[in-house]
Amino acid sequence: MTAILSLDNVTQRFGGLTALDAVSLDIAPGEVVGLIGPNGAGKTTLVNMVSGVYKPSTGTITFDGKRIDGLKSYQIARLGVARTYQVVQPFPEMTVLENVMSPATFAAGNLGVEAAQEKALEALRFCGLDEQAQMRASELTLAGRKRLELAKSLAMDPKVLLLDEVNAGLNPAEIDLALDLIRRISAKGVTIVIIEHLMKVVMNLCSRIVVLHHGAKIAEGTPAEVTSDPHVIEAYLGNRYARKQAGEAKEGADG
Amino acid sequence: MTRVLPVVLVIALVAALPLLGDNYLLRLGTMGAMYAVMALSWNVIGGFAGYPSFATAAFFGLGAYTGAILQGAGVYMPLAWVAACLAAALFAGLLGLAILHLKGHYFAIASLVVAEVLLEITTSWTSLTGGGMGLNLPILRISVDAQARLFFWAMLALASLTLAMNWIVANHRLGFGLRCIRQNEDASGMVGINTTLYKVIAFILSAVFVGGAGALYASWVFYIEPPDVFATLTSVKPIVMALLGGAGTVLGPVIGAVLFLVMEELVWRNLLEIHAAALGILIVILIFFLPGGVLGLFKRRRKPAAPSRPLASAEAGR
Numbered sequence: 001m002t003a004i005l006s007l008d009n010v011t012q013r014f015g016g017l018t019a020l021d022a023v024s025l026d027i028a029p030g031e032v033v034g035l036i037g038p039n040g041a042g043k044t045t046l047v048n049m050v051s052g053v054y055k056p057s058t059g060t061i062t063f064d065g066k067r068i069d070g071l072k073s074y075q076i077a078r079l080g081v082a083r084t085y086q087v088v089q090p091f092p093e094m095t096v097l098e099n100v101m102s103p104a105t106f107a108a109g110n111l112g113v114e115a116a117q118e119k120a121l122e123a124l125r126f127c128g129l130d131e132q133a134q135m136r137a138s139e140l141t142l143a144g145r146k147r148l149e150l151a152k153s154l155a156m157d158p159k160v161l162l163l164d165e166v167n168a169g170l171n172p173a174e175i176d177l178a179l180d181l182i183r184r185i186s187a188k189g190v191t192i193v194i195i196e197h198l199m200k201v202v203m204n205l206c207s208r209i210v211v212l213h214h215g216a217k218i219a220e221g222t223p224a225e226v227t228s229d230p231h232v233i234e235a236y237l238g239n240r241y242a243r244k245q246a247g248e249a250k251e252g253a254d255g
Numbered sequence: 256m257t258r259v260l261p262v263v264l265v266i267a268l269v270a271a272l273p274l275l276g277d278n279y280l281l282r283l284g285t286m287g288a289m290y291a292v293m294a295l296s297w298n299v300i301g302g303f304a305g306y307p308s309f310a311t312a313a314f315f316g317l318g319a320y321t322g323a324i325l326q327g328a329g330v331y332m333p334l335a336w337v338a339a340c341l342a343a344a345l346f347a348g349l350l351g352l353a354i355l356h357l358k359g360h361y362f363a364i365a366s367l368v369v370a371e372v373l374l375e376i377t378t379s380w381t382s383l384t385g386g387g388m389g390l391n392l393p394i395l396r397i398s399v400d401a402q403a404r405l406f407f408w409a410m411l412a413l414a415s416l417t418l419a420m421n422w423i424v425a426n427h428r429l430g431f432g433l434r435c436i437r438q439n440e441d442a443s444g445m446v447g448i449n450t451t452l453y454k455v456i457a458f459i460l461s462a463v464f465v466g467g468a469g470a471l472y473a474s475w476v477f478y479i480e481p482p483d484v485f486a487t488l489t490s491v492k493p494i495v496m497a498l499l500g501g502a503g504t505v506l507g508p509v510i511g512a513v514l515f516l517v518m519e520e521l522v523w524r525n526l527l528e529i530h531a532a533a534l535g536i537l538i539v540i541l542i543f544f545l546p547g548g549v550l551g552l553f554k555r556r557r558k559p560a561a562p563s564r565p566l567a568s569a570e571a572g573r
């Protein structure tokens with residue numbers, strides 16, 4: 001397997017805090033990888049490093065055979081790595097269409113206005129936002145703005161898409177729509193890394209799950225493997241519960 | 256194009272001002288054109304990109320001294336003006352690389368200090384600039400009327416050039432990218448905008464014609480001194496003008512410059528003692544009652560972005 005995106009021993013420190021601790025990770029083309037972990041585990045930090053917001057303190061990041069750690073975010077975006085923000089980041093005073101035209105104009109090659117508009121409309125239709133094209137971005141509902149983030153990423157023609165909690169704050173019906181959308185994006189051949197708290201979503205979408213805890217990668221594998229891993233249970237539910245489970249298992253074995 | 260034609264006609268009409276044969280009007284016209292150059296230039300960095308620059312006085316003074324020194328050394332006047340444009344542009348490029356990573360108030364203060372520093376340097380570098388004594392420029396050997404016409408037309412041409420530059424920027428990907436940067440700079444990088452490059456270009460464009468205006472001004476008044484051309488008010492006025500007319504629009508700064516000039520002539524001539532207070536009150540009124548400027552009154556009223564705040568805080572709290 002040649003990975004499309006790989007992190008090799010990546011560490012990120014903020015002053016005294018180690019937000020990511022020697023994380024290595026290989027992602028194959030076309031994969032949908034779930035990235036999970038408790039709050040503060042370093043998931044957003046990982047996305048920020050891959051997308052060029054921070055330069056890793058140590059370690060290397062390779063995308064499509066090219067080292068990208070140390071590149072600026074606009075350079076990484078132009079290479080084909082798109083990301084969405086946990087807290088949505090629209091251009092609030094622009095229309096929905098203009099919002100999506102911006103990546104089409106600046107990241108997806110040197111498109112003229114008309115070509116950029118065409119590409120933007122295509123992304124809006126794909127995300128079911130075409131009827132809101134002339135609305136101001138700030139007037140969209142939260143679900144709408146989450147979809148706008150997706151449409152913006154798609155208009156960049158990304159090879160890899162990093163989704164940071166795109167479902168947070170959505171109701172179940174909206175989540176189902178978003179799930180369908182992500183599946184269709186994946187079907188286009190886009191490699192996806194998705195950060196998600198809802199296990200239902202992760203189980204549904206991902207072929208592989210990576211678990212972060214206190215900045216370190218503590219487990220990696222299929223959804224079934226990861227959810228039965230004692231380290232993961234401990235990270236999520238705390239020591240006591242893990243010991244209790246282990247104790248029960250031991251008692252069961254003894255008895 | 257239908258919107259360009261009326262503007263060209265108005266400029267042509269204004270260019271006919273010397274026909275009235277009133278040198279007071281001509282002086283006002285020259286001032287108005289100079290104000291338009293400054294307001295339109297500030298508009299590129301402050302209006303389009305949203306960076307509150309107080310560096311106009313620095314570019315103006317630098318242009319004035321570049322032009323004056325070169326003319327004093329015998330350089331042909333129009334060439335000295337061009338050189339002043341280039342000097343201001345080069346200076347803005349270097350300054351921009353140094354301070355454009357600062358945001359908001361920090362950028363404003365850093366840009367404000369620049370003119371003060373240049374003022375000190377100019378005052379102490381007596382051998383080159385004449386120091387606090389100021390600098391005389393070569394006298395033109397043409398009639399007073401011909402001079403008035405010459406400088407009026409030159410300044411009007413410079414203002415037209417600055418207006419054209421604004422129009423081109425607004426309709427070019429540069430303008431689109433600058434609007435993105437103003438609304439969300441982090442997201443701008445993520446959509447592929449080279450934010451550093453775009454901001455530096457915007458800063459250079461906000462300087463180049465102001466440098467020219469400074470040199471023209473020096474040639475026009477024949478004598479410059481540091482506190483005159485590096486005055487802090489020179490940085491403040493263009494901001495007020497742009498806000499008055501409508502920052503971030505192409506025509507707004509021109510309208511603001513004309514309104515400002517009229518107010519300055521009618522009101523402040525008669526209120527000399529409270530000139531600064533009047534300017535302060537105007538700024539407060541602008542900020543509170545006219546956020547979109549005069550042009551904003553004619554646009555559809557913006558709906559308040561009510562839903563954005565509760566949601567943003569809800570997410571941050573998670």
Ligand SMILES: Nc1ncnc2c1ncn2[C@@H]1O[C@H](COP(=O)(O)OP(=O)(O)O)[C@@H](O)[C@H]1O
Pocket residue numbers: 014017019037038039040041042043044045046
């Ligand atoms: N820019 C920053 N400066 C300092 N600390 C940060 C910064 N970004 C994140 N952190 C810290 O790094 C840790 C990981 O944060 P984050 O990646 O946002 O976690 P997650 O997304 O998994 O909830 C947290 O302790 C957070 O406070």
Ligand SMILES: [Mg+2]
Pocket residue numbers: 043044045086
């Ligand atoms: Mg996070």
